[in-house]
Amino acid sequence: MGYAFTRDDVAYLGSAAATAALTETGALALTPATLLKDLEQLRRSFGDRAAALVETVRLRRRAVIKLPAAADWLFTDDALQQATPAAVARHRAQRLAGRTIHDVTCSVGAELAELAQVCPAVIGSDLDDVRLAMAAHNLEGRKVLLAKADALVPCSVAEVVIADPARRADGRRTHDPAKLQPPLPDLLAAYVGRDLAVKCAPGLDFDKLAWEGEVEVVSLDGGVREACLWTPGLAESGVSRRASVLSSAGDSWTITDADPDDIPERAPGEWIIDPDGAVVRAGLVRHYAAKHGLWQLDPRIAYLTGDTVPEGVRGFRILDRLDFKEKPLRAELHRRDCGPLEILTRGVDIDPDALRARIKPRGTQPYTLVITRIGRTATVFLCATP
Structure with missing residues (x-):
């Protein structure tokens, strides 16, 4: 605590x-x-x-x-856990540049710090007196108005409202929109007709939510960080799903469901590619494949394959393909002097750690196993470890 x-x-x-x-x-x-x-x-x-x-x-x-620039900031433990990483907040602020903004769940001000650099007027509000006091300290010198207010009671005429409902209910992380704090349905009802951006857990069931605007899933340095729900007035025309892949090094990119998704059905190529988690969570695997000349191992599985690996992406070069039968697999790995063994699974009910313990690799050569389902068959691809 x-x-x-x-x-x-x-x-x-x-x-x-x-x-x-x-x-x-x-x-x-x-x-x-x-x-x-x-x-x-x-x-x-x-x-x-x-x-x-x-x-x-x-x-x-x-x-x-x-938050690299927050060396002298004040936090509570919960506030730091919930704070949006600076690179993600900066990405969102760039989409909102030039507008007036009200962050109705501002906490200690991580989002406000980025918004204040590109927006003409920024308001932050929260019900927590301590977090508001910390935000005042953290944002000293920036043009931000802070106020104590309930997120479900509109109190400004800002062009855009931002909210980040707490993702825990009864001490546990929740993916139920109705159990967020404040509840997502109540939040949407409070700002009907307003431009709204709502940060959510990336594990939310977006199809069940039937969101009418844009769902953007954001990753940073390979880890999926959040989803952001953009109401139609803030969404790009023709876009309902977006994956934004950010990097601290600055080489970031995005892909949407407005991009082509026509890919061939072919046998596995030379490489297996595991797309960034934001692409997978946003349901844009086919779009990513089409952009990079790849195709799927199986239409229902997110692993991609091809004869080249997109720049900056980790690929696994296929050495062999086997049906998943544990005893022959163990014998083949021992024959190859397998030592360090990475096991990736998707679409199959296999515990990588338990399987590794049963295989007992004791050799010197590193390998990667990609175990997935092709049709109804569990298939193993023995790959060189990148």
Whole structure:
């Protein structure tokens, strides 16, 4: 759960008096092995402030990858977990550049920091007093108006409303739109006729949701981060699904269901390609294949194949193809002096870790197994490990 910050903690941590205390705290290891000893040392110097200092430093260390420019920010544990990575927030802000924006679930301000750079007027609101106080600290110097307000009660005339409902219900992560906080149906009802962008978990059942605008699934550095629901007024004409693949290195790209999806039905090529998770979650595997001259191993499976590998994508060169029979597979791998073994599965009920333990590879050569279903048959592709 993390330390429960108060408004008084926030006021202290944002003051000049806390600067030296945070520097001293930051010089300590603060690892599970040293934490008790470190706390005792800090309590001798800073009394009851020690716990807040420790939690702040530990959260800032965790935030470095997600929010690189937030070295002096304040967070709660939950707020940091829920914060949109800066690269993803920047991508969304670029789509909204030039508009007036109201983030109705602004938390500690991660989204607002990016919006303020490209939008003429930005409002942030939340019901949590502590998070609002932290947002005020984090956004100091930026032109952002902050207010305490209920996300389900419209209180501005901004052109675009952004919301990020909490994805946990009863302490557990949920993919049920009605169990988000605030519930997605209530949020949509509150802003009927308004341009709305709603951040959601990528595991949401978009077809069941019957969304009338655009569903954008976003990945960053190979990991799927979120889905964003864009109402029709914010969606690109003719687009209902989009995959945006972002990279911290800057080489990002996007594909939509308006792109061609005509691909051939052919035998497996020289390579197997596992598309980025955003492409798979957005249902754009065929569109991606068509763009890169690839085709599917099976029409119902997201693995692609071809004779070349798209630039920047990990491909697996096929060495052999076998039916999935464990005993002959184990014998073949031992014959090939198999050592490090990566096992990828899709469309089959196989536990890679359990299978690896039964195969017991003890050799020196690395291999990758791609196990999938072609038609009704479980098929193994023995591949060279990239």
